[in-house]
Amino acid sequence: MADLDANVIVKCKGTGNINEVLVVGDDADVDKLNILEAKVDGEGEVKHVPVVKYEDDRYIVNVGEVEHPMEEEHYIAMIELIADGQTHRQTLKPGDKPEAIFIIPEADDVVAREYCTIHGLWKKE
Ligand SMILES: [Fe+2]
Incomplete structure (x- = not known):
């Protein structure tokens, strides 16, 4: 294996x-x-580390603290939320808002990941 x-x-x-x-x-x-390996900090973190909040029975995941560009060659291709071991995924394309909304119960253990076409994989634990 x-x-x-x-x-x-x-x-x-x-x-x-x-x-x-x-x-x-x-x-x-x-x-x-x-x-x-998902980056958690370093150069570019304010535009890449997902920002997670829970309100009105849903998780709202934004990329990032400063909104990431969604241009033709440089965009967030997917946002994932792993909530108590269950993966929820939103794929995105250029022009979309770099945000995902998941209507699920609040979880004890939450990890958010996103993939930028230029800057790679980032996460927030
Ligand atoms: Fe990027």
């Missing part, structure tokens, strides 16, 4: 595709993948 976990986000070295691992295959070859 390869050293790979479900919910990890990877970049295929061959194609450049970004994928999230749903189920780890018996023959998963990690040598063909770059496992993306």
Whole structure:
């Protein structure tokens, strides 16, 4: 079994595709993948670290403290909220607001992640 976990986000070295691992295959070859580590701070954090709030029975996730651009080549491709182990995902395209709303019960353990097409994967725990 390869050293790979479900919910990890990877970049295929061959194609450049970004994928999230749903189920780890018996023959998963990690040598063909770059496992993306989510950044939590550093240069660009105010435009990339998700900002999470819960109000009116929903989570509202914004990217970020200062709204991220949503241009043709540089945009937030997805926002995820992992609430008590359940993954909720919103995909986005250029021109969309860099925000996701998930109407779910409030959870004890919440992690938000987002993927920027230029600056990669970021998260807020
Ligand atoms: Fe960015």
